[in-house]
Amino acid sequence: MDFDFSEAEQKFAVEVEQWLVDNHDPEVMDLTRENFSQLADTPARRAFMKRLAKQGWLGMSWPKQYGGQEIKGVYEFILNEALARHGAPQIGKGVGIIGKTLIRHGSEKLKKEFLPQILSAEVEFAVGYSEPQAGSDSANMQLKAERVEGGWKLNGQKMWTTSAHFADWYWVGARTDPEKKKHDGLSLFLIPMNHPNLEIQSLPTIGKDTTNQVFFEDVFVPEDYMVGKQGSGFRYIAEALDLERFTMFTLSPIEDRSNLLVEWVKSATRDDEPLRNDVNVRRTIAHIVTDTHVAKGLSKRFLSAAMSGGDKPPSIESSEYKLFTTTLSQRVCKDALDITGAAGQIREGEEDAPLAGRFEGAYRATLNETVGGGSSEIQKNIIARRKLGLPKNF
Amino acid sequence: MDLALTEEQQMIVDMTHGILEEHCTIEAVRQVEDDPRGYPEALWKQFAESGLTGMLIPEAQGGGGQSLTEAALVYEKFGEFLAPVPHFVSSVISARLLIQAGSDDQQTEWLGKIASGDAILTPAWLEPDRGFGEVGIQLKAKADGEDYLLSGVKRHVYFASASDRLIVLARSGDGVDLFLVDPNAEGITLSQQLSQAGDAQYRVDLDNVRVSAKDRLGSAGTGWATFNAVLHEGIILLAAQAIGGAQKVLDITVEYSKERVQFDKPLGAFQALAHYMADSTTHIDGGRVLVYEAAWNAAMGRSISRFAPMAKLFACETYREVTRVCAQIWGGVAFTIEYDCQLYFRRAKQLQLSWWDTPYLENLVASDVLDKD
Numbered sequence: 217m218d219f220d221f222s223e224a225e226q227k228f229a230v231e232v233e234q235w236l237v238d239n240h241d242p243e244v245m246d247l248t249r250e251n252f253s254q255l256a257d258t259p260a261r262r263a264f265m266k267r268l269a270k271q272g273w274l275g276m277s278w279p280k281q282y283g284g285q286e287i288k289g290v291y292e293f294i295l296n297e298a299l300a301r302h303g304a305p306q307i308g309k310g311v312g313i314i315g316k317t318l319i320r321h322g323s324e325k326l327k328k329e330f331l332p333q334i335l336s337a338e339v340e341f342a343v344g345y346s347e348p349q350a351g352s353d354s355a356n357m358q359l360k361a362e363r364v365e366g367g368w369k370l371n372g373q374k375m376w377t378t379s380a381h382f383a384d385w386y387w388v389g390a391r392t393d394p395e396k397k398k399h400d401g402l403s404l405f406l407i408p409m410n411h412p413n414l415e416i417q418s419l420p421t422i423g424k425d426t427t428n429q430v431f432f433e434d435v436f437v438p439e440d441y442m443v444g445k446q447g448s449g450f451r452y453i454a455e456a457l458d459l460e461r462f463t464m465f466t467l468s469p470i471e472d473r474s475n476l477l478v479e480w481v482k483s484a485t486r487d488d489e490p491l492r493n494d495v496n497v498r499r500t501i502a503h504i505v506t507d508t509h510v511a512k513g514l515s516k517r518f519l520s521a522a523m524s525g526g527d528k529p530p531s532i533e534s535s536e537y538k539l540f541t542t543t544l545s546q547r548v549c550k551d552a553l554d555i556t557g558a559a560g561q562i563r564e565g566e567e568d569a570p571l572a573g574r575f576e577g578a579y580r581a582t583l584n585e586t587v588g589g590g591s592s593e594i595q596k597n598i599i600a601r602r603k604l605g606l607p608k609n610f
Numbered sequence: 611m612d613l614a615l616t617e618e619q620q621m622i623v624d625m626t627h628g629i630l631e632e633h634c635t636i637e638a639v640r641q642v643e644d645d646p647r648g649y650p651e652a653l654w655k656q657f658a659e660s661g662l663t664g665m666l667i668p669e670a671q672g673g674g675g676q677s678l679t680e681a682a683l684v685y686e687k688f689g690e691f692l693a694p695v696p697h698f699v700s701s702v703i704s705a706r707l708l709i710q711a712g713s714d715d716q717q718t719e720w721l722g723k724i725a726s727g728d729a730i731l732t733p734a735w736l737e738p739d740r741g742f743g744e745v746g747i748q749l750k751a752k753a754d755g756e757d758y759l760l761s762g763v764k765r766h767v768y769f770a771s772a773s774d775r776l777i778v779l780a781r782s783g784d785g786v787d788l789f790l791v792d793p794n795a796e797g798i799t800l801s802q803q804l805s806q807a808g809d810a811q812y813r814v815d816l817d818n819v820r821v822s823a824k825d826r827l828g829s830a831g832t833g834w835a836t837f838n839a840v841l842h843e844g845i846i847l848l849a850a851q852a853i854g855g856a857q858k859v860l861d862i863t864v865e866y867s868k869e870r871v872q873f874d875k876p877l878g879a880f881q882a883l884a885h886y887m888a889d890s891t892t893h894i895d896g897g898r899v900l901v902y903e904a905a906w907n908a909a910m911g912r913s914i915s916r917f918a919p920m921a922k923l924f925a926c927e928t929y930r931e932v933t934r935v936c937a938q939i940w941g942g943v944a945f946t947i948e949y950d951c952q953l954y955f956r957r958a959k960q961l962q963l964s965w966w967d968t969p970y971l972e973n974l975v976a977s978d979v980l981d982k983d
């Protein structure tokens with residue numbers, strides 16, 4: 217049993233931390249965007265990703281033949297958590313979901329076209345699974361892909377395509393085989409995001425960021441921009457989600473928020489009494505700190521399982537981590553507002569907001585964490601079936 | 611980072627499991643509920659022969675010299691099997707108090723016997739209407755020449771009637787002191803008090819009980835510091851015990867939920883219940899890894915001032931909540947004596963209330979976080 221990162225891993229963590237401090241840039245790093253800070257959505261943030269690429273930190277776990285270093289995934293974990301701790305853009309989507317799926321299932325052509333661009337941070341993707349009728353039930357995608365001369369013609373609508381307004385390429389699931397069972401009729405496509413027949417409509421959120429709806433009207437996709445085999449799309453999506461769920465919800469911002477709250481409580485007063493002497497505040501802090509350690513433990517559990525290198529991705533460990541951590545993330549914000557009291561309601565950005573309104577903003581911004589990437593209920597379904605072996609009935 | 615058990619750790623787990631499976635059946639557990647001695651002798655003998663009784667005692671003093679990590683794994687098994695044994699009071703708390711503060715003579719006299727299971731020692735700590743902290747110790751130790759006279763009342767003294775010595779926490783002119791006291795000494799009255807979990811705990815009345823200064827552990831006034839440090843180690847093991855109990859009661863509940871049919875479906879097919887179980891297993895896994903990390907930190911010689919209370923706080927809350935949820939899933943039968951669910955239900959709450967309860971632990975964590983600048 218060993219809970220420490222190895223010496224080499226610790227050295228890497230120190231190196232990354234130093235590099236992030238040296239490269240600090242408020243235009244690039246914004247913790248207050250919470251989970252959305254992972255997006256490389258501005259020129260400055262894209263330039264930052266290029267610098268990360270120059271460091272050799274993109275695709276570290278990829279096979280050497282695709283430009284990777286074949287080192288353990290834990291290095292990507294360390295990097296991603298460090299990026300998240302600084303509010304910098306993260307590596308999950310391109311390197312993780314799309315890169316790894318292409319490596320496992322993509323054609324030589326697609327690998328040649330996209331993998332080098334991912335490694336050099338020249339391409340940003342948007343992920344289009346969700347639709348009006350396909351949320352948690354993501355296999356229920358209805359976006360229609362019809363066979364046409366030389367490729368496919370896509371018609372229909374996507375919901376919640378978060379990066380559509382700035383991405384270069386669109387990673388899209390569509391129904392190619394309507395006569396087959398719903399899980400077996402889906403295929404994955406890559407489409408240039410600036411395709412003239414795509415219409416992108418912004419969907420503002422109560423956080424700082426926007427997501428989008430995307431409408432498809434006779435969008436032609438050439439044959440060779442289908443990813444992998446026709447009809448295997450859902451399998452690829454599920455596999456990537458199992459592997460990457462973890463990178464989508466990082467722990468370090470929660471730790472950071474807990475620490476922020478603790479430091480504030482240490483010095484704040486109410487009615488001239490130090491807040492830290494308040495029994496209710498002390499209780500709350502004790503539970504936040506304890507649960508944050510538990511979340512960290514669950515992430516170590518996932519990492520340890522992943523590194524021990526079984527043939528299956530540790531999907532149960534990642535579901536437990538996601539379930540616990542996103543619930544905690546919201547609770548920390550709620551508790552923090554309770555502790556700051558009436559002043560907690562003052563909008564982020566207003567002068568009098570306690571802690572610069574970090575928790576007022578985070579309270580809103582974290583709302584979606586227990587829904588996106590597989591809701592808490594879906595995680596519980598996964599745990600109930602795959603781990604506890606309960607009947608498949610919901 | 612590698613959270614897998616070493617081969618040696620796995621062997622200890624397997625050995626403990628084997629002993630408990632044979633000698634700590636549910637019937638054996640039920641039989642000693644409310645029993646004045648409180649543990650099956652055959653089981654204790656097995657513990658002694660296997661070395662479990664001495665696992666935290668250095669090899670030089672007749673023990674196995676194992677670390678808190680191994681002990682935590684063993685305690686998880688104790689929780690799983692509801693092992694009614696004086697191991698915690700004797701082989702952990704008393705042994706560690708002796709190791710920390712005992713004189714050479716005291717160590718020579720007692721550690722070997724604790725390790726071999728031939729002697730049982732138990733702390734006499736809590737007092738009526740008093741709390742878990744240092745100020746809770748008000749039992750008087752009045753200096754009388756070379757001796758002390760102890761007067762006052764202790765409660766929750768586990769296995770007192772089976773013990774060879776009590777380690778009494780008392781307040782002398784110097785502060786809190788620990789005294790080795792023969793429970794058969796003049797002026798001592800033991801009265802068993804039935805408890806929620808049905809263990810063998812006693813109220814101990816001391817009326818001018820004479821002890822020699824030679825029977826004090828450590829120098830005058832250092833008793834609380836010693837006890838506090840030892841209990842920090844100890845509660846990690848109780849947290850492990852809570853996790854073991856929670857895991858077991860969940861396991862039997864999951865199985866039951868696959869068999870029991872209502873509305874033409876097994877109970878586990880009802881999402882409301884399945885989600886209780888998914889939440890439970892997630893909290894148990896989270897608690898387990900916290901407990902292991904706490905134990906591992908202790909074994910590595912790192913500070914456990916935060917980890918230890920966090921571990922017991924979270925593990926005991928989890929155990930209690932899991933037993934509540936499991937009882938709900940069993941339905942009416944959970945309320946009967948016949949079904950085993952209630953055994954865990956009662957023990958979970960008692961464990962949470964004992965050896966530092968939730969408010970005390972919360973405050974320990976909060977102090978570590980907020981009061982150190």
Ligand SMILES: Cc1cc2nc3c(=O)[nH]c(=O)nc-3n(C[C@H](O)[C@H](O)[C@H](O)COP(=O)(O)OP(=O)(O)OC[C@H]3O[C@@H](n4cnc5c(N)ncnc54)[C@H](O)[C@@H]3O)c2cc1C
Pocket residue numbers: 342343344345346350351352353375376377378379421427584587588589590591592593594597610
């Ligand atoms: C800000 C934001 C960004 C997003 N970004 C993307 C993106 O980039 N790409 C993308 O493809 N998607 C994205 N999503 C979509 C996200 O993945 C979905 O919102 C999510 O999968 C849930 O789907 P839904 O919103 O339709 O809710 P629904 O599926 O309608 O769920 C509503 C409620 O029902 C519950 N529920 C559903 N099914 C079950 C069940 N079987 N058992 C128990 N309870 C159930 C859910 O847990 C939830 O509580 C984003 C969403 C948001 C809000």
